[in-house]
Amino acid sequence: MSSSYLDVVLGLSYTFLAVSLLCAATREAIASLFQTRAKVLLDGVLTMLHEPAGKSSLRGILPSLQRLLRLDGGFRLDQPEAASLAAEVMRHPLIRGMAQRGRMPSYIPSAIFARAFVSTLTTRYGKGQTAAALLAKIGNEGLTRTLLAIMGEGPDDVAALENAVRIWYDTVMERISGWYKRRSQFVLFLVGLFYAAAMNIDALQLSSRLWADAELRDGMVAQAQLAHTAGLPVDAAPTALAHTRAARAQAQQLQKLPIGWPSPRFDGVDGVWTFTVALTFALIGWVATAFAASLGSPFWFDGVGWLLALRGTGAKPPAETTAAPTITIALPTLRK
Structure with missing residues (x-):
């Protein structure tokens, strides 16, 4: 059975789904343009090879612009001061062959x-040496102790060293992936806050309008049903242009919702105090929208599906039953 409370929550969930899709497309476009994933990967390599000093060269406006313009110096691998083991490994043909010029995998x-x-290592120091001898020539005590500890008391050959590097790489990259997810959620919040303020997506005001306007509420529920039936969009071509087009499409979809400027919240504001109060509640609504967007589109898509199932789409059809056959028993006639 339909409920006004449930319809208001469903309308808000659909709005948050649309906003989170827009924010996700925008975040992916930014990450593709500035090669954020490649930078995070290189940060992880510097971490696992115990070369934290190289991380500072990846930060700043100039390296970001170089990565945006696809220049060779964006990752600081070709400069004399970056002639470290990490830089040399990342310049290896096996790795450089996985990306285009000016980019990193x-x-x-x-x-x-x-x-x-x-x-x-074998190119630097020659072949036919033990793993311990190769690591000792690097001059990196932290990396040497780490890899020798992973190798343990087993064979001291190049194959054992390669296996140890594989284990250490997987371990560090798992932690880096978790850090990247947390950072991406924070970026989603910032992007969501920007869109919430720019498009006046005020969660508090929208909930009030949905509660007061039954026609608007029913329309939002119908849009939520259509969106859930269509499913989440899948990126066929994960490029910056594809994500930009997806963000534009989601922005056009959002324009159909009861949002935007001018805001009724500021109607009749004629003083500093009343303006401050209105702005405070608007900020609360924008922050609530941004926090909802940071939860991600899969969360809200599942939420919309759960609410639709809870709400129901109408009366259930009567169950088909098979009538029991009628059995007539003829009683014998008694004659006097």
Whole structure:
């Protein structure tokens, strides 16, 4: 049975779904333009090879612009001061061949990285040496102790070293992936806050309008049903242009919702105090929308589906039953 409370929550959930889709497309477009995943991957490589000093060269406006323009110096791998083990490994043909000029791969299989690492060491110091001898010549005590600890008391050859590098790479990248997800959620919040303020997506005001306007409420519920039936959009071509087009499409979809400027919240405001109160409630509504967007579109898509199932789409059809056959028993006639 339909409920006004449930319809208001469903309308808000559909709005948050649309906003989160817009924010996700915008975030992916930014990440593709500035090669954020590749930068995070290189941060992880610097971490696992115990070269934290190289991380500072990846930060700043100039490196970001170089990565945006696809220049070779965006990752600081070709400069004399960046002639570290991490830079040399990432310049290996096995890794450079996985990306176009001016770009770095955003994902490297552990087997490929381990092979490039060992190949770099044997090129530097020669073949036919033990793993301990190769690691000792690097001059990096932290990396040497880490890899020797992973190798344990087993064989001290190049194959054992390659296996240890693979294990260490997978371990570090798992932690880096968790950090990237947390950072992406924060970026989603910032992007959501921007869109909430720019398009006046005020969660508090929208909930009030949905509660007061039954026709608007029913329309939002119908749109939520259509959106859930269509399913979440899938990125066929994960490029910056594709994500930009997806963001534009979601922005056009959002314009159909009861949002935007001018805001009725500021109607009749004629003083500093009343304006401050209106702005405070607007900020609360924008922050609520941004926080909802940071939860991600899968969360709200599942929420809309759960609310639709809870709300129901009408009376259930009567169950088909098979009538029991009628049995007539003829009683014998008694004669006197």
